[in-house]
Amino acid sequence: xxxxxxxxxxxxxxxxxxxxxxxxxxxxxxxxxxxxxxxxxxxxxxxxxxxxxxxxxxxxxxxxxxxxxxxxxxxxxxxxxxxxxxxxxxxxxxxxxxxxxxxxxxxxxxxxxxxxxxxxxxxxxxxxxxxxxxxxxxxxxxxxxxxxxxxxxxxxxxxxxxxxxxxxxxxxxxxxxxxxxxxxxxxxxxxxxxxxxxxxxxxxxxxxxxxxxxxxxxxxxxxxxxxxxxxxxxxxxxxxxxxxxxxxxxxxxxxxxxxxxxxxxxxxxxxxxxxxxxxxxxxxxxxxxxxxxxxxxxxxxxxxxxxxxxxxxxxxxxxxxxxxxxxxxxxxxxxxxxxxxxxxxxxxxxxxxxxxxxxxxxxxxxxxxxxxxxxxxxxxxxxxxxxxxxxxxxxxxxxxxxxxxxxxxxxxxxxxxxxxxxxxxxxxxxxxxxxxxxxxxxxxxxxxxxxxxxxxxxxxxxxxxxxxxxxxxxxxxxxxxxxxxxxxxxxxxxxxxxxxxxxxxxxxxxxxxxxxxxxxxxxxxxxxxxxxxxxxxxxxxxxxxxxxxxxxxxxxxxxxxxxxxxxxxxxxxxxxxxxxxxxxxxxxxxxxxxxxxxxxxxxxxxxxxxxxxxxxxxxxxxxxxxxxxxxxxxxxxxxxxxxxxxxxxxxxxxxxxxxxxxxxxxxxxxxxxxxxxxxxxxxxxxxxxxxxxxxxxxxxxxxxxxxxxxxxxxxxxxxxxxxxxxxxxxxxxxxxxxxxxxxxxxxxxxxxxxxxxxxxxxxxxxxxxxxxxxxxx
Amino acid sequence: xxxxxxxxxxxxxxxxxxxxxxxxxxxxxxxxxxxxxxxxxxxxxxxxxxxxxxxxxxxxxxxxxxxxxxxxxxxxxxxxxxxxxxxxxxxxxxxxxxxxxxxxxxxxxxxxxxxxxxxxxxxxxxxxxxxxxxxxxxxxxxxxxxxxxxxxx
Numbered sequence: 001x002x003x004x005x006x007x008x009x010x011x012x013x014x015x016x017x018x019x020x021x022x023x024x025x026x027x028x029x030x031x032x033x034x035x036x037x038x039x040x041x042x043x044x045x046x047x048x049x050x051x052x053x054x055x056x057x058x059x060x061x062x063x064x065x066x067x068x069x070x071x072x073x074x075x076x077x078x079x080x081x082x083x084x085x086x087x088x089x090x091x092x093x094x095x096x097x098x099x100x101x102x103x104x105x106x107x108x109x110x111x112x113x114x115x116x117x118x119x120x121x122x123x124x125x126x127x128x129x130x131x132x133x134x135x136x137x138x139x140x141x142x143x144x145x146x147x148x149x150x151x152x153x154x155x156x157x158x159x160x161x162x163x164x165x166x167x168x169x170x171x172x173x174x175x176x177x178x179x180x181x182x183x184x185x186x187x188x189x190x191x192x193x194x195x196x197x198x199x200x201x202x203x204x205x206x207x208x209x210x211x212x213x214x215x216x217x218x219x220x221x222x223x224x225x226x227x228x229x230x231x232x233x234x235x236x237x238x239x240x241x242x243x244x245x246x247x248x249x250x251x252x253x254x255x256x257x258x259x260x261x262x263x264x265x266x267x268x269x270x271x272x273x274x275x276x277x278x279x280x281x282x283x284x285x286x287x288x289x290x291x292x293x294x295x296x297x298x299x300x301x302x303x304x305x306x307x308x309x310x311x312x313x314x315x316x317x318x319x320x321x322x323x324x325x326x327x328x329x330x331x332x333x334x335x336x337x338x339x340x341x342x343x344x345x346x347x348x349x350x351x352x353x354x355x356x357x358x359x360x361x362x363x364x365x366x367x368x369x370x371x372x373x374x375x376x377x378x379x380x381x382x383x384x385x386x387x388x389x390x391x392x393x394x395x396x397x398x399x400x401x402x403x404x405x406x407x408x409x410x411x412x413x414x415x416x417x418x419x420x421x422x423x424x425x426x427x428x429x430x431x432x433x434x435x436x437x438x439x440x441x442x443x444x445x446x447x448x449x450x451x452x453x454x455x456x457x458x459x460x461x462x463x464x465x466x467x468x469x470x471x472x473x474x475x476x477x478x479x480x481x482x483x484x485x486x487x488x489x490x491x492x493x494x495x496x497x498x499x500x501x502x503x504x505x506x507x508x509x510x511x512x513x514x515x516x517x518x519x520x521x522x523x524x525x526x527x528x529x530x531x532x533x534x535x536x537x538x539x540x541x542x543x544x545x546x547x548x549x550x551x552x553x554x555x556x557x558x559x560x561x562x563x564x565x566x567x568x569x570x571x572x573x574x575x576x577x578x579x580x581x582x583x584x585x586x587x588x589x590x591x592x593x594x595x596x597x598x599x600x601x602x603x604x605x606x607x608x609x610x611x612x613x614x615x616x617x618x619x620x621x622x623x624x625x626x627x628x629x630x631x632x633x634x635x636x637x638x639x640x641x642x643x644x645x646x647x648x649x650x651x652x653x654x655x656x657x658x659x660x661x662x663x664x665x666x667x668x669x670x671x672x673x674x675x676x677x678x679x680x681x682x683x684x685x686x687x688x689x690x691x692x693x694x695x696x697x698x699x700x701x702x703x704x705x706x707x708x709x710x711x712x713x714x715x716x717x718x719x720x721x722x723x724x725x726x727x728x729x730x731x732x733x734x735x736x737x738x739x740x741x742x743x744x745x746x747x748x749x750x751x752x753x754x755x756x757x758x759x760x761x762x763x764x765x766x767x768x769x770x771x772x773x774x775x776x777x
Numbered sequence: 778x779x780x781x782x783x784x785x786x787x788x789x790x791x792x793x794x795x796x797x798x799x800x801x802x803x804x805x806x807x808x809x810x811x812x813x814x815x816x817x818x819x820x821x822x823x824x825x826x827x828x829x830x831x832x833x834x835x836x837x838x839x840x841x842x843x844x845x846x847x848x849x850x851x852x853x854x855x856x857x858x859x860x861x862x863x864x865x866x867x868x869x870x871x872x873x874x875x876x877x878x879x880x881x882x883x884x885x886x887x888x889x890x891x892x893x894x895x896x897x898x899x900x901x902x903x904x905x906x907x908x909x910x911x912x913x914x915x916x917x918x919x920x921x922x923x924x925x926x927x928x929x930x
Contacts, residue, residue, distance in 0.1 A: 257845050367780040374788045381792055389800040390844070400812070400875070401803035402844055411799065470802035543915075715893055716912075742915075 007071070009063075009148030012056040013100070017139035019049035020107065020132045023114070027129035034122065046114045046132060050107040053139065057104045060097060060147055064090040069164040072154030073097060073147040079167035081581040081683045086170055089180040093170055096147035098183055099324055103138035105191035110135050113195060118221060123202045123214035130198040134331070141327025165596040169683060172710045172717045178243040182236055186263070189232035190305075193266075193298045195225050196273075197335065200295025204342040207350065215291050220776055222294060223277055227769045229297075230270050231762060237263055238758050247717060253754065254532075256408045261383045262304035268383070269293070269300045272376030279369060289373075292343035299336035300380075306332050307387055363438065365429040368422050375419035382411045406463050410476040413462060413484075416529060420487035421445060423522070427494035431501055444490040448483050455480035459537050484533045492526035495519050510771050517767030524760025531753035535728075538749045542568055547740045549575040549689060558692070568745050569694040577738075579682035583675045586682070587643045590624035594659055601648050602680060603628075603662050604672065606641045618661065625659040628669070635666060644669035645679045685709045687736040691721065693745055705734040705743070724752055806844065812873040814842060814849070815857025817866065819873035822881045826872035830902035836927060838869040839898040841886060843876050846894040848913040856916050865923040869899075899926035 006014075023045035026038045060073075064087045069075040077093040078086075091097040110131035113124075152158045173179075199222055203215040215222075240263070241253040254260055273293035280290035306328050360366075386403045394400050421441055428437035455461055463477030499519035503512050542563040549559065549572060558571035587604035588596070605621035612618060612633060619628045619636035628636060628644055646664035670676040686708045693701040703721030710716065720733040728749035735742045806812060812819040819840065820826035830837045842849040856862055874882035876894055889898050889906070897910040899922075907929055910922050 255845075255847050362780045364780065367784060370781045370784060374785065378788060378792055382795070385796050385799065389796070390803070393800060393803075400806040400844075400878075401800075402806045403803055404850070407799060407803070411795065470798070472798065472802070713892075 005146070005149060005153050007146075007148040007150055009056050009059050009071075010143065010146040012052045012059070013139055013142045013146060013148075016049045016052035016056070016103075016107065017136055017143055019045045019052065020110075020136040020139055023049060024129045024132040024136055027114075027125045027132065031122065031125035031129060043114065046111045046128075049132070049135060049139070050104075050111040053100070053104040053107045053135075056148075057091065057100055060091045060100065061088060064088070067167060069167055070151055071147075072149045072151040075151055075164050075167050077167070077170055079169040079683060081585070082170055082175070085177070085180055086175055089174070089183075090170060091147070092183040092187075093174050095324055096142065096145055098187070099138065100142055100147055101183065102187045102190060103135060103142060105187050106131075106138060106194055107135045109191045109194060113198070118218075121214065121217075122211070123206050126205060127195075127198040127202040127214070130201055131194050134194050134197075134335075137327065137331050137334075141324050144327065145324045163597055165598040169710065169712050172684075172708065172713050172715055173247055175717070176243055176247065178239050178246070182239045182243065185232050185239065186236040189229045189236060190298075190301050192225055192229040192232070193270075193301055196222050196229075196294040197298035197339065200291045201338055201342060203291045204295075204346055207346055208342075219277070219281055220772070223274070223281065224769060224773060224776075226270060226274055226277065226294060226297075227765060227772075230267075230274060231765050231769070233263075233267050233270060234758065234762055234765070237267060238755075238762075246720060246722075253535075256386075256405050258307050258387055261387055261408065262307035265380050265383050265387075266297055266301045266304050268376050268380040269297050272373055272380065273297055275369075275373050275376065279373075283366075285366060286373075288343050288347050292339070295339040295343070299332060299339045302328060302332040302335055303384070365426060368426045368429060371422040372419055372426060375415050375422065378415050379412055379419075382408065382415070406465070406469075406473055406477065410463060410473055413476055413479070413533075417448060417484065417487050420491040420526070420529070421448075424487065424491040424494040427491075427498040430498055440490065440494070444486050447486040451486055452479045452483040454482050462537070481533050481537055484530055488526040488530045492523045495522040495526075510774050513767050514771035514775075517764040517769075517771060520760045520764030520767065522764075524757045524762075524764060526757075527753055527760065528757030531750040531757060534750050535748050535754065539746060541744060541746045544568065544570045544743045544745070545740065546570065546572050546743060549736070549741050550738055563745065567695060568700075570743055570745075571692040571694070572741065572743075573690040573692075575687070575689050575736075575741075578686040578688060580684040580686070581682060583643060583677055583680040584672065586680055587675075590621045590626035593626050593648065593662065594624075599647060600645060601662055602643065602645045604641075604643045607636055607638050610636050610638050618658070620658075625657055627658045627661050629661040629663045630665055630669075632666060635664075635669065641672045642669055643672055643675040645676065681711060683711045687738070687741075689734060689736055689741055691732060691734070691743065693730065693732055701730045701732050701745070703732070705732060705736065705741075707734060707736040726752065728752070812875070814840060814873050815853040817857055817863075817871065819871040821873065823872060823874075823885045824881065826870050827902060827904060830870040833870065835868060835870050835902065836907065837872055837900050837902065838866065838923070838926070839885065839889065839896075839900060840871070840873045841876050841889070841891040841894050841896040841898075842873060843894045849895045851913065852895055856919050859916055859920070862916065862920050862923065865920060865927065868927040869923070870902075897922070899923075 023042050026042045026045065030036060030038055030042070060071075062068075063071050063074045064078050065084065067074070067078060067080055067087075073094065073096055074090070077097070078090045082090070092101045110128070113131055114128045151164065152160060152162070199214065199218055203213050206213045240260070244255075244260075245253050273290075273296070276286045276290045276293050280286045386407050390401050390403055421444060424444065425437050425441040428440060431437075458464075460480045460482060461477065462479050462481055463473065465474045465477035467474075469477070496519060499515055503515050506512065542565065544561045544563050546559055546561050551559075555573075558573045561570050561572070562568065563570070583602070584604070587602045590603060590605050593601045593603050603621065603626065605624070605626075607619045607621065607628070608623045609620035610617070611620070613629075615631075615633075617630050617633040617636055619638075620626075621628060628642075628646070629649075630636065644662060644664040645668045646662040649661045649663060650659070668676055668679050686706050688704055688706045690704050691702070692699060701721050701723040703723075704719070705721055706719040708717045708719075716735075718733050718735070720731055723730040723732075728747055729751040731746040731748060733744050733746070806814070812821050820829070823839075826837050829835075840852075842852075857866075872882070874880075874886055874891075876886060876891060879886045889896070889909070891898070893912075895913060897919075899907040899909075901907060908922065908926050910919070914922070
């Protein structure tokens with residue numbers, strides 16, 4: 001390592017890498033030799049590691065807040081004009097910083113397991129060792145690719161000692177309040193998953209060694225870890241969706257972008273795993289699958305991160321990178337192999353063959369439940385495979401194939417339908433209504449098939465397959481979306497019935513809360529599935545072009561345009577541009593001019609003295625050692641407060657105590673009341689326009705549209721106007737410049753049922769988690 | 778054999794079948810020489826495209842795309858299917874560069890500062906940039922761009 005790359009921040013991460021490795025090794029030693037005598041050292045090492053990472057992360061945040069552009073990462077992802085919120089969120093705007101956040105949260109969780117009295121006994125040492133080993137892997141990749149790399153190392157062309165006067169800016173898409181909470185929530189969910197992973201691995205190792213498993217003992221707490229993680233992951237996906245909905249170009253909530261697909265996979269795996277573990281906790285079924293699935297969620301999360309970050313897969317988030325890309329692939333390889341190989345080996349070599357009870361019918365509750373669990377697995381695989389096979393096929397044959405939305409939608413659809421039928425049937429079987437369950441499921445299955453043929457208009461078909469598309473796409477694609485309604489209604493209905501039946505006459509409040517949580521989660525899921533199926537098929541879009549909007553700024557009468565088919569009438573008023581930062585905000589004080597290193601500066605201050613050197617007029621600003629200079633001797637007036645832009649020269653004359661001259665002229669200078677706006681280039685120019693949209697004489701949307709242009713980025717962002725209603729959203733967005741606007745009016749039916757369904761699921765899961773934690777106490 | 782084991786095995790076989798089928802059913806975007814955006818043949822190697830352009834005395838239309846870009850899908854489904862646009866495209870040598878795997882097109886992409894898809898750059902056979910169209914535009918605007926590009930190049 002070149003010495004000058006070893007900044008204090010990198011050093012902190014290196015300490016964390018060393019301390020967590022040490023703690024992991026000591027714990028492993030303690031596990032193998034059955035000793036606890038090294039525990040004091042282990043505790044110190046584990047907390048040192050966590051503390052170093054927390055300090056490193058805080059330090060990075062501090063650098064962002066103060067704008068320390070000697071750090072290349074800060075320079076790349078921040079700028080002076082950004083509000084405090086986006087400086088606080090800057091650390092996880094990119095690769096290195098977000099891995100640092102993940103590592104820090106992981107370290108907190110890992111160290112908590114070391115300190116917590118809940119994890120004791122022989123297996124605990126191994127589980128803690130695995131958790132800290134993962135922290136060590138993260139810290140090591142961050143040493144290799146540090147978020148604290150100095151700018152002259154990251155950009156070797158930079159002259160020595162150069163400090164950039166301003167940052168390059170934050171990715172415009174991330175300048176959004178939702179993006180401020182999305183990454184911490186996602187990474188908290190990811191960090192929590194190392195505990196089930198470590199416990200699962202320990203479970204199988206213990207089984208191989210013929211020891212008591214720790215799994216049963218920790219089952220309750222593991223289930224709670226998974227639930228909290230599920231809640232956070234669900235919230236993270238929803239916040240991501242809300243953000244995608246607001247930021248134009250991503251096609252609404254969901255477009256099966258690799259990032260979106262990647263985060264859905266751990267969610268499906270986690271949901272499936274929770275189902276298996278619940279069953280295990282209740283009946284002891286899934287003795288291998290339940291711990292195995294919990295173990296597998298962390299590798300799947302790593303897979304998701306590989307997709308998002310390593311550059312192996314193609315995505316808007318991908319950065320083909322050195323240390324971190326390789327490190328995450330390594331982590332994926334090790335954890336994935338462990339999580340798959342251990343349970344499978346155990347299953348092949350050790351597991352006893354389970355046998356069917358003589359009186360168990362083929363279509364039993366257990367089998368139906370198993371079908372639902374498998375459905376989650378298949379859904380996850382559809383997504384994993386959609387991400388993977390283009391890469392595999394490309395690597396094998398050099399042929400590039402496209403995986404469109406049809407792949408995901410059309411393959412997942414039948415699985416979802418079957419899953420809903422199985423879920424509905426399970427609820428009825430749980431009521432001991434076997435005949436009814438079979439009869440009702442058969443009837444719903446038949447009505448699903450019939451509904452598949454009922455399509456009042458072309459919108460109802462799931463897809464629009466072409467004649468050359470594969471057979472399966474043509475078959476599933478020509479199914480009517482009405483076919484989702486019977487299974488979803490059946491599913492929701494039978495779960496509600498099961499709920500009513502179960503809580504009747506039961507006095508326990510905890511039990512009731514728990515059951516309410518379960519029913520809300522399932523009903524929310526059914527609602528979500530129906531809304532998601534309909535929203536895109538029935539969305540509409542119309543565009544209106546408006547010219548001459550610059551005149552609308554002063555005219556009280558709106559410009560009125562109709563959409564081509566006459567469906568909408570758009571009224572446009574009050575066009576204005578908002579610059580950020582304004583010239584007043586961007587102008588530096590004399591002290592700041594001295595502090596930064598730039599060829600030309602924009603400076604602001606009151607003229608406190610006037611002088612001249614060799615025919616050049618000079619004017620002192622704010623009694624400082626910064627002077628303005630100009631050829632025209634009538635340029636400066638004592639007592640004026642001015643903003644001026646000009647080339648900066650070091651002060652050389654003995655006559656004044658000037659340290660710097662800003663050489664300006666009449667075009668580049670003006671009073672603060674009327675500054676020379678043309679000489680300033682803002683970082684962001686926002687074009688704003690008030691619109692009102694009428695449909696058949698009725699006002700359907702009203703608000704301010706905006707399009708932001710960014711100086712250092714070719715990408716613009718848009719603020720849409722979203723008018724929400726029970727039937728759906730009216731979504732108005734515009735591409736606006738100085739002269740004209742192209743306004744698009746989209747409608748998304750059932751948009752709010754999506755949010756409502758998700759809220760039900762989150763409330764339900766929270767209730768279950770709380771009820772169980774109450775019961776445990 | 779329990780019903781659950783049987784079910785698991787059936788599902789596993791179905792999943793394997795799905796994997797094989799879906800992999801082979803996916804539409805080909807590009808093979809070793811060409812990319813097929815909107816069903817049209819595009820060169821992948823800038824040197825090759827420029828050589829053809831010099832020979833035929835045509836300008837080059839460079840299209841920067843990715844597999845996940847929804848606007849690129851719009852271009853493929855609508856713009857490139859438009860007869861008038863197709864006619865205008867004949868005036869060009871077509872070069873498509875996948876921004877995620879630019880291959881030989883990497884240096885051209887950085888020269889054109891093509892950081893996000895979709896982007897269309899019109900350049901002369903000598904590699905001189907004539908015009909640049911970032912992001913998504915409506916079909917008539919796209920056609921206009923192609924016409925004026927062909928005229929001035």
